[in-house]
Amino acid sequence: MPSGGAMPIGGAMPTGGAMPTGGATPTSGGSGANDDPSTIARGATVYATQACGSCHGADARGVHGPNITMSQTAGIGTWTYPQFHDAVRLGKDRDGSNLCVFMVAVTEKDISEADMLALHAYLKSKPISDKGNRGDYCP
Numbered sequence: 001m002p003s004g005g006a007m008p009i010g011g012a013m014p015t016g017g018a019m020p021t022g023g024a025t026p027t028s029g030g031s032g033a034n035d036d037p038s039t040i041a042r043g044a045t046v047y048a049t050q051a052c053g054s055c056h057g058a059d060a061r062g063v064h065g066p067n068i069t070m071s072q073t074a075g076i077g078t079w080t081y082p083q084f085h086d087a088v089r090l091g092k093d094r095d096g097s098n099l100c101v102f103m104v105a106v107t108e109k110d111i112s113e114a115d116m117l118a119l120h121a122y123l124k125s126k127p128i129s130d131k132g133n134r135g136d137y138c139p
């Protein structure tokens with residue numbers, strides 16, 4: 001299994017279908033199936049300590065902020081890892097515009113690059129909700 005330390009980090013990392021998994025590739029960040037339980041557990045801790053759940057819900061299905069489960073239709077299932085990264089790190093939407101002010105950008109002091117990957121792994125591990133919910137904080 002990949003160890004956190006050996007993983008390439010940073011927003012430019014390719015994720016998803018295009019990435020080879022397993023085999024000779026020593027690292028597998030962003031490729032879902034290979035996220036190990038300790039990474040997911042670490043992500044759960046980040047999700048809790050950064051209070052993501054206070055807006056997105058403990059189940060990530062949306063409360064004040066939107067559904068951020070991996071639903072393809074109602075959540076962030078079609079977002080790439082770099083897009084997710086920039087939403088949390090920079091408060092940027094997929095088109096590069098700013099998300100509304102309630103989605104506060106989180107610096108590396110509070111979520112390291114490795115923690116960001118773990119956070120994403122945690123969200124990927126959670127049950128999906130296809131129920132549209134943009135929350136009640138932003139228009």
Ligand code: HEC
Nearest residue numbers: 050051052055064065066068087088099100102103137138
């Ligand atoms: C104070 C409430 C609040 C907190 C805390 C918060 N968010 Fe958000 N988040 C929002 C709101 C509101 C939006 C929607 C912004 C918009 O529509 O412009 C959002 C949007 C997002 C998006 C983009 C999804 C989309 O469809 O727009 C992601 C990804 C996200 N948040 C992840 C997180 C993570 C991970 C954390 C914890 C580090 C977090 N958020 C903490 C309120 C919050």
